[in-house]
Amino acid sequence: MNTIKPLIEVRNLGVSYLNIKVISNIDFTVFKGEVFALVGESGCGKSTAANAILRILPEIASIDPTSIITYHKDDLNSLNLLAMDEQVFSREIRWREISMVFQGALNSLNPVIKIRDHFTETARAHGIKDRKWILDRARELLEAVKLDPDRVLNLYPIEMSGGMKQRTLIALALLLNPKFVILDEPTTALDVLIQREIISLLKDLKNKFNLTYMLITHDIALVADIADRIAIMYAGRIVEEADIYDIFYKPLHPYTQGLLMSVPKLGEFKEEIVTIPGMPPDYRNLPSGCKFHPRCPYAMDICRKEEPPIIKLDRERRIACWIHLR
Amino acid sequence: MHAGFIYANSEVKIVDNNVIEAKNIKVVFSVRKGLLKRIKFAAVDKVSVYVPRGSVVGLIGESGSGKTTLGKVTLALIKPTNGEVLFQGKNIFKMSEKEFRYYRLNAQYIPQDPYASIHPFKKIGDILIDVLKYHRLANSYKEALEIVKDVMGKAGLNPPEKYLDKYPFQLSGGERQRASIARALILRPAYIVADEPVTMLDASLKSSIIKTLRDMLYEIHSSLLFITHEISLLQFFGRNTLINVMYLGKIVESGCINDILSEPLHPYTKALIAAIPIADPKSRETRKLILKGIAPSPLNRPGGCVLSDRCPYAMDICRKEEPILKEIESGRRVACNLYA
Amino acid sequence: MSLSTTLSTLRLVSRIYTKSPSTIFSLIVITLYTVGALATVLGLVPPLPPAKGGWEYIYQPPSARDFPWYILGTDFTGRPLLLAIVRGISTTLAVAFLSAVITVTIGVALGLISGYLGGIVDEIFSIIINVALTIPTYLLALILVATLPAELKTNILVLAGILSITAWASLARAVRAQTLSLRKREFIDVAKTLGFSAWKIMFDEILRFMAPFIAMSLTLAMCNAVYGYTGLAFLGLMPISSENWGIQIYMAIRAGGALYSDRAILALWSPIITIVLLQYALINIAKTMEAIFNPALRVSYIKGE
Numbered sequence: 001m002n003t004i005k006p007l008i009e010v011r012n013l014g015v016s017y018l019n020i021k022v023i024s025n026i027d028f029t030v031f032k033g034e035v036f037a038l039v040g041e042s043g044c045g046k047s048t049a050a051n052a053i054l055r056i057l058p059e060i061a062s063i064d065p066t067s068i069i070t071y072h073k074d075d076l077n078s079l080n081l082l083a084m085d086e087q088v089f090s091r092e093i094r095w096r097e098i099s100m101v102f103q104g105a106l107n108s109l110n111p112v113i114k115i116r117d118h119f120t121e122t123a124r125a126h127g128i129k130d131r132k133w134i135l136d137r138a139r140e141l142l143e144a145v146k147l148d149p150d151r152v153l154n155l156y157p158i159e160m161s162g163g164m165k166q167r168t169l170i171a172l173a174l175l176l177n178p179k180f181v182i183l184d185e186p187t188t189a190l191d192v193l194i195q196r197e198i199i200s201l202l203k204d205l206k207n208k209f210n211l212t213y214m215l216i217t218h219d220i221a222l223v224a225d226i227a228d229r230i231a232i233m234y235a236g237r238i239v240e241e242a243d244i245y246d247i248f249y250k251p252l253h254p255y256t257q258g259l260l261m262s263v264p265k266l267g268e269f270k271e272e273i274v275t276i277p278g279m280p281p282d283y284r285n286l287p288s289g290c291k292f293h294p295r296c297p298y299a300m301d302i303c304r305k306e307e308p309p310i311i312k313l314d315r316e317r318r319i320a321c322w323i324h325l326r
Numbered sequence: 327m328h329a330g331f332i333y334a335n336s337e338v339k340i341v342d343n344n345v346i347e348a349k350n351i352k353v354v355f356s357v358r359k360g361l362l363k364r365i366k367f368a369a370v371d372k373v374s375v376y377v378p379r380g381s382v383v384g385l386i387g388e389s390g391s392g393k394t395t396l397g398k399v400t401l402a403l404i405k406p407t408n409g410e411v412l413f414q415g416k417n418i419f420k421m422s423e424k425e426f427r428y429y430r431l432n433a434q435y436i437p438q439d440p441y442a443s444i445h446p447f448k449k450i451g452d453i454l455i456d457v458l459k460y461h462r463l464a465n466s467y468k469e470a471l472e473i474v475k476d477v478m479g480k481a482g483l484n485p486p487e488k489y490l491d492k493y494p495f496q497l498s499g500g501e502r503q504r505a506s507i508a509r510a511l512i513l514r515p516a517y518i519v520a521d522e523p524v525t526m527l528d529a530s531l532k533s534s535i536i537k538t539l540r541d542m543l544y545e546i547h548s549s550l551l552f553i554t555h556e557i558s559l560l561q562f563f564g565r566n567t568l569i570n571v572m573y574l575g576k577i578v579e580s581g582c583i584n585d586i587l588s589e590p591l592h593p594y595t596k597a598l599i600a601a602i603p604i605a606d607p608k609s610r611e612t613r614k615l616i617l618k619g620i621a622p623s624p625l626n627r628p629g630g631c632v633l634s635d636r637c638p639y640a641m642d643i644c645r646k647e648e649p650i651l652k653e654i655e656s657g658r659r660v661a662c663n664l665y666a
Numbered sequence: 667m668s669l670s671t672t673l674s675t676l677r678l679v680s681r682i683y684t685k686s687p688s689t690i691f692s693l694i695v696i697t698l699y700t701v702g703a704l705a706t707v708l709g710l711v712p713p714l715p716p717a718k719g720g721w722e723y724i725y726q727p728p729s730a731r732d733f734p735w736y737i738l739g740t741d742f743t744g745r746p747l748l749l750a751i752v753r754g755i756s757t758t759l760a761v762a763f764l765s766a767v768i769t770v771t772i773g774v775a776l777g778l779i780s781g782y783l784g785g786i787v788d789e790i791f792s793i794i795i796n797v798a799l800t801i802p803t804y805l806l807a808l809i810l811v812a813t814l815p816a817e818l819k820t821n822i823l824v825l826a827g828i829l830s831i832t833a834w835a836s837l838a839r840a841v842r843a844q845t846l847s848l849r850k851r852e853f854i855d856v857a858k859t860l861g862f863s864a865w866k867i868m869f870d871e872i873l874r875f876m877a878p879f880i881a882m883s884l885t886l887a888m889c890n891a892v893y894g895y896t897g898l899a900f901l902g903l904m905p906i907s908s909e910n911w912g913i914q915i916y917m918a919i920r921a922g923g924a925l926y927s928d929r930a931i932l933a934l935w936s937p938i939i940t941i942v943l944l945q946y947a948l949i950n951i952a953k954t955m956e957a958i959f960n961p962a963l964r965v966s967y968i969k970g971e
Binding site: 398401403427430431433434435437438439442443444445446447448457460461493495506509510513 | 855959
């Protein structure tokens, strides 16, 4: 337990799309071997944070020059990912050290080429030309994700079910043996039984290949099954971060509490449906002070005026809320 | 409310307390395999569903279970190969034009995808006003506007003025779905089919949208067929909500949600409930997956019981004989040889 | 409500068209041509003086006489070239526009009905569309025009009809394909449950969805019609008239020897450039149709993104 080392350290990450600030200078750390979850509603900036690490943000995005993302490749090498030259980054880091499993539902697979070509093209894009090696590795990975390689390699994406596509995307992410895998909504739009299987598969793969995961999702119930630590994001800021038991049994931030109450508990039939009041914020017109205050049942005067800083409470617990600031 | 406005469901005759009775529905589709071969498969295989007046009925299943097809059959969007759907005691596929028109206004649809279900080139306000204008339900533009604003407010699009002139792409997924709900309920129909209405939305929004839907239904005493793969959502409608669990075109279990959640009988239902994400880290190891393999495509249904190739309790008889949906206690039905 | 929407539409149109030099240019060209056509029709442009034969009068070089009509010199009838060209705008635009309207109306209607209703209607319409596709349009137009009696050869409606006689077929194909795929979308299911009739679904819901495509097709059909009309004249099938650009080109080569000497060079190039400018402007405008009819693009134009 003492030898847990940080793998990725994100400091002061700020991202803007044109002139709208989407992520407001957040910090977080992902430790080696853990499953770190970033949870928040659509548009809160969680996918943007992931894309920033992998440097695949769209052209209209600009990263704050003071942002630093440190990747501790091994005991001797620590690299600032944002400062690296694009050529070097894409040759040495992207897909080789850090890769991403995209949302299967979002047409992440090219519909006009077969799965085998997905593998060969991805490998070629990263400088590997040995076709035999690529296909052998593809077979190995497809078996690891419990698909039949002989059948799947010859299919087009449209002939595959949602679960099969998601498994293929996982196999593609593991192609070059990365250490750190970012999973962007890996179970959205999948049926509930398949969701469970995918989570179970991800756990197996993590142990088998010694991976570290960063899981991005809007579904807090999903992460209960797999995460070690969770950070809750709202309006481009981290509002609470804690280990999984603290988040679920002792949630401190009102937004976290709201998220947990939105999950219907099995066997619970309440006349009053509890929801988080109000609507998600408009990023061009964010409220003053604490961004959550219009929807917070405990909002005080100071919440309307000043934005609470994020402070460390104990162990690895952090929170940004005036209620908990003494 | 306003002179000339039809309360579509106020004159609906209720026969046997059911608004919609779908009896022995069988829907056979044929797909092309290769150049010349055509394969037939039953998306829905001899299924009956009853929707009582003013209540919510759940249709639970994964993709390939036939739940969407069944929902569309009850809306007369798909014609079944066999079976009938009764509205006010009359088969909707054999109605006169006048009778069918009355049924048509009383049976509305809330589809799954908030992006594909609204015309992208029409403003939200215009879409709703158009419905009223087409059916001549308002005497003037001003009157139509009032009705539209009222419905939009109830659907959670507040203030309505803000949303009247917006196009769908300017709204978020949750707002679009609310617009879909407003559109389905503006005619105050007696029967609504909601097909996975919150599946594509964030988890934190689901309860809010369902609350809106529930409140609006309650106000106009409508019935709802709620189709989803997330069984826990049906809890929002009360412990006595009737649900039917479908798998590969057949209903495998039905009963009220309280009974089914506390004591699921069919192995598939047990698997579904075990798979529901629970917001409790301690439960992660205690719920094991019990079904083997993955669901076959509807073209390759196993012989005998539909679950026989994946069921951990499968016996010889399961592979040969298809179990019938039997009522084993009041209101509870299962199609499983374990309870035959 | 009407005035403010008109004003905002005008503002939007001007925003779109001032985005890049090519669109500004196209807008200017189209405006000039429209003004010229209107002016001719309203009688604001002087009529052509009587024709004068003989080498002292035809293909004269430019002169300052009777400004501005002689700045391009004279044509094969000794009349001012610029005046002849300007007077020809209205006929060309009219034929092109009418032909485009006929093409798009028939093409869209057949494609929509065929794609949406399916079944036997689709089978029959598809046969008609396929036959029309296989007929070589231009050859048919040539034959038809050649066999027309002289009075009808200058009839705008007849010419427009002939030029669009099979041009609608490929549009019908494209519209049918789009309709087939749109038919399965969820908003069509909802349109059905809302009780909309098949006609309303076809001509309101689906048609509106294809509005940008149809607007673009209309403009491109106009381009094709201009070429067709000019080509018919260039091939010598139209009665000789100064106001017809194709005839001008035809005569410049035949009677003016423009391919061999410089004398009639202006009479060859002026109508060509007039036509090319018109086509260029039309094609640019076709591109902007997408932005005008698609609200998503429209809004981003207004925001200046």
